């Protein structure tokens with residue numbers, strides 16, 4: 001019985017396939033439009049997911065308060081003495097100077113992030129050791145030791161050697177020794193990272209001793225972030241004070257997650273309904289109607305007529321969904337979502353050297369399917385149902 | 399022996415501008431198993447409507463159609479479809495092939511999805527040979543003449559081995575020789591137990607079938623044709 005049922009569905013599928021093939025021009029154009037819609041919406045969802053994932057990771061690692069010295073509107077090196085002046089503010093747990101910057105490797109054309117920070121002082125720095133795939137963190141006073149991300153290992157071909165050199169701004173060479181590698185799983189944060197002691201980073205960038213790029217401040221009670229930030233700003237009038245909530249807000253403004261997401265849902269709904277309307281309008285041509293009437297006369301059950309239509313719609317929308325998803329994936333992964341570059345421009349200001357890893361939450365995936373495939377199924381099956389339930393004698397008519 | 403088809407007080411009218419057109423007006427008809435019924439009548443006299451009432455394609459305004467004692471419209475759509483599919487072969491008055499399907503695919507259409515036995519292709523080829531178009535299995539309808547298309551439609555009506563054939567002007571666009579061949583085919587099936595109801599406006603066709611029972615349709619009213627050969631029925 002069940003075997004007969006499967007055989008029947010296979011026969012229907014076979015008929016549906018040949019029926020699709022018979023109207024291939026129309027079905028191909030529907031397929032293209034449908035895939036394009038899925039492609040756009042899925043790309044958008046994937047990009048925003050990738051960005052929000054990345055933002056989440058960045059924010060977790062972001063210090064609660066960052067102090068930068070500003071001069072003529074530009075960021076300048078900050079004297080470590082500034083940090084000592086903050087020790088008096090009540091509620092500050094720790095002040096950690098960071099020396100960091102970007103290093104452009106002319107040979108490979110790659111951009112690295114150099115971060116000079118004492119791992120022992122960093123908030124959550126003890127967790128850093130567990131992020132290592134091998135080796136260890138450099139210790140105080142060890143000259144030229146560096147922990148590198150997997151991206152750096154690949155670009156500089158460090159698989160089998162420990163020593164490599166980078167150029168200082170005056171084009172003299174600084175030799176570094178790999179003391180450890182970050183694990184692949186931490187890739188999005190660490191791929192392009194060179195982690196070393198502040199003194200080493202100063203040496204690389206030729207920053208004077210006693211200076212840092214910025215100061216990271218952790219507080220005892222996170223509810224007092226704003227209050228402490230205000231006190232710091234009063235104490236250090238030449239400095240800009242960034243708090244984690246502020247940065248968070250900046251991210252939100254730049255990308256507008258929620259409104260973006262809402263408009264995507266809207267967009268896909270609208271698109272699906274355009275397809276729906278188009279398919280309805282062009283859908284049941286007189287010859288299709290006649291075909292259904294003939295099938296009815298020949299004794300096809302309404303359910304069989306509908307099953308054919310259902311399979312047709314499943315094949316078209318399933319294929320379109322697959323095509324759209326795959327091309328969206330490729331678009332985001334291999335072409336860095338170049339269609340959305342104009343929208344993402346603001347992002348790259350905050351996170352330069354951004355690499356996108358396409359991801360799609362299961363919920364988004366289902367939502368997208370619900371907004372596109374289901375209306376299409378309905379739009380195909382309902383008109384067929386209406387005409388399959390009308391009397392069949394119209395096929396006999398003179 | 400119970401009648402295979404029984405129509406009782408069958409009435410069907412269609413709405414028109416001034417007053418409803420009475421297409422079938424109170425028809426009573428009893429068809430016995432293995433009858434060869436010929437219904438003559440002018441165009442517009444209600445022949446097609448009567449056939450579609452008998453085949454369960456159109457619901458009557460009043461009256462009943464019983465096939466083997468089962469009333470057409472008392473059963474549901476599904477049972478009616480099954481009845482149509484398994485017991486009745488339809489030959490339409492007008493072109494009824496699906497233009498995008500090949501001749502073979504068209505012939506196989508009545509086979510429902512749950513019952514496409516492997517041998518159905520062989521049977522289709524055999525029937526195709528019987529209508530003299532064995533070499534056209536792969537052609538599309540548009541590549542055939544009107545008469546050839548008609549013969550394909552006739553072949554299709556036989557694929558399910560029905561025990562009733564409802565034929566609406568089946569030889570309308572056939573030349574005399576092919577018409578003779580088709581009628582001979584009908585007779586052979588009839589001898590093998592298939593009941594025929596053939597609608598035509600060609601009275602020669604009626605005369606040519608020796609066992610035929612000839613009826614006359616006039617403005618929706620069905621009468622036994624006077625003075626013609628034919629077995630009397632209740």
Ligand SMILES: Nc1ncnc2c1ncn2[C@@H]1O[C@H](COP(=O)(O)OP(=O)(O)O)[C@@H](O)[C@H]1O
Pocket residue numbers: 397398412413419420421439440441442443444445446447448
């Ligand atoms: N679907 C329909 N709608 C309206 N009028 C119809 C319809 N079918 C048939 N008629 C009318 O019913 C009458 C009988 O038609 P029909 O059964 O096709 O006659 P025949 O087959 O003998 O030529 C005609 O007057 C025709 O105009």
Ligand SMILES: [Mg+2]
Pocket residue numbers: 398442445446447491566
């Ligand atoms: Mg007619």
